[in-house]
Amino acid sequence: MGKLREPLRDIAECGLPAALEAVGERWSFMILRASFNGLHHFEEFLTELGIARNILSGRLVKLVEVGILQRTPSPDDRRKVIYQLTDKGLDLLPAMIALRQWGERWETGVPSNPVLCDERDRRPINPISIRAHDDREIDHHGLCWIDEGELNADRDQDNEQPVKNLGAM
Amino acid sequence: MGKLREPLRDIAECGLPAALEAVGERWSFMILRASFNGLHHFEEFLTELGIARNILSGRLVKLVEVGILQRTPSPDDRRKVIYQLTDKGLDLLPAMIALRQWGERWETGVPSNPVLCDERDRRPINPISIRAHDDREIDHHGLCWIDEGELNADRDQDNEQPVKNLGAM
DNA sequence: TTTTTAGGTTGCGAATCAGTACCTACCTAA
DNA sequence: TTAGGTAGGTACTGATTCGCAACCTAAAAA
Structure with missing residues (x-):
């Protein structure tokens, strides 16, 4: 495995590049979708995908x-291997569903x-929607x-603070 | 552009492969993140990313x-081009934030x-979380x-129906 | 009028993807 | 106990894509 490719810029700074590093390659999401749907074995993924x-x-x-996945040899059949989602993998479900819903709305119809x-x-x-601290739905x-720093400072106060509008995601 | 590659299986059947076809390539999400953050020009993306x-x-x-993006020649400077998110692009925000939050929780910490x-x-x-019809948070x-078919049939009734537990996402 | 800037295109080597042919351990039926 | 099929991989090959740098054109700016 070469791995000479520079990791997507600013891994440390933001969670998005980090996430993409883990699941951003072609097929990764499809494999996870299959996992969520209860597939566990190599040959199952192979034929299904x-x-x-x-x-x-x-x-x-x-x-x-x-x-994201856990690899366990099957106790029943020593040829088989069980791939299953870890908690970390299961926690990708909101992102997957959001993406899927977007695809349904804008692509498949x-x-x-x-x-x-x-x-x-x-x-x-x-x-799937974006919610404020009080569960209010909000858009961009x-x-x-x-x-x-500012966050802690102005909690429970109503002084005006400069608002960076989506300046460094 | 070759494009001989078979589109991710079952484009029509599920929104996820469709979404991946649109934004699943390397860098696509990073470009969108930059767009959300107010970048509009080729050279900006270039240096930022x-x-x-x-x-x-x-x-x-x-x-x-x-x-997902709209390309408009700048009225001020005829060399410049403005790239900006369409509604379709803006609607990817929940998926992006979900992915980013996952990355923060599990990768960057x-x-x-x-x-x-x-x-x-x-x-x-x-x-970002998964919500039932009544806004109850639910997990997998x-x-x-x-x-x-079943959906319409059993609305407002309490007869037992067979439940396919995540069988065909 | 020369120089810079913005937004590309082209060419090329490196890396990755994809298809197929193996290979090895293991299970099963005869 | 052995022949044959199954599960999960590797290894080899060619096609595609990535990434770097050089170049190009139109339009500002100086």
Whole structure:
């Protein structure tokens, strides 16, 4: 594995490049989708995804390395290996669903069948949205960046502070 | 542009492969992040991202093609071009923030500075989460797939239906 | 009128992707 | 106990894409 490629700029500064470093390669998200859907074995991913063996092999190694998947030899059949999502992997679900919903809204057009629902009430889930501290839905207009220092300083006060409007994400 | 590569399987069936087809390539998300942060010009992206000119050029063409960015010649300076997010592009924000938050939680560790806040109350936004129809937060345990047919059939009834637990995302 | 700037394109080597043919351990049926 | 199939990989090959640097053109700026 070459790995001479410079890591996406500013790994430390922002979580996005870091996330992309872990799951940004081609097929990674598709493998995770398959995992979320209960696939556990190499050959299952292979036939379900239509990915090449060597690529799948490499991706699985990577996803295990970064701690998104866990690799366990099957107790029943010593040929088999069980790949399953760790907590870290499961925590990608909101991002995956958000991306999927975007694809449905803007690309495929249809909210594909079957529909993702909550198990208790058996009704479709809401669109993933951005929420303020009080759970108010907000869009990009209602967002800004605040410095950690300023944050603590002006809590529970109403003095005006300079607002950097999305200046350094 | 070769484009002989088979599109990620089942484009029509699910929004995720469709979304990845649009923004799944290397650098696409970083360009969008920069766009969200108010960058508009080729040379700005170039220096801010540290991406190669030809790659940036290709990505911008692609993102414009799929309708995520809009390309407008600047009225002030006829050399300049303004790239800005369309509504379709802006609608990727929840997915981007979810991914970024994941990266902060699991990779960088720190909720990087400055902090993304709501403009009204100037407090950090909540983590992106999955919500049921009644806005209840749910995790992967509380999710299931329901067929469109079944969905309409059992609305406002409490008969038991077979639950496919994440069987075909 | 020369120089700079903005936004590209082109060419080329390096890295990655993808398809296929192996290979090895293991299970199963005869 | 052995032949044959299965599970999970590697190794080899060619196609595609990435990334760097050089170049190019139109339009400001000096």
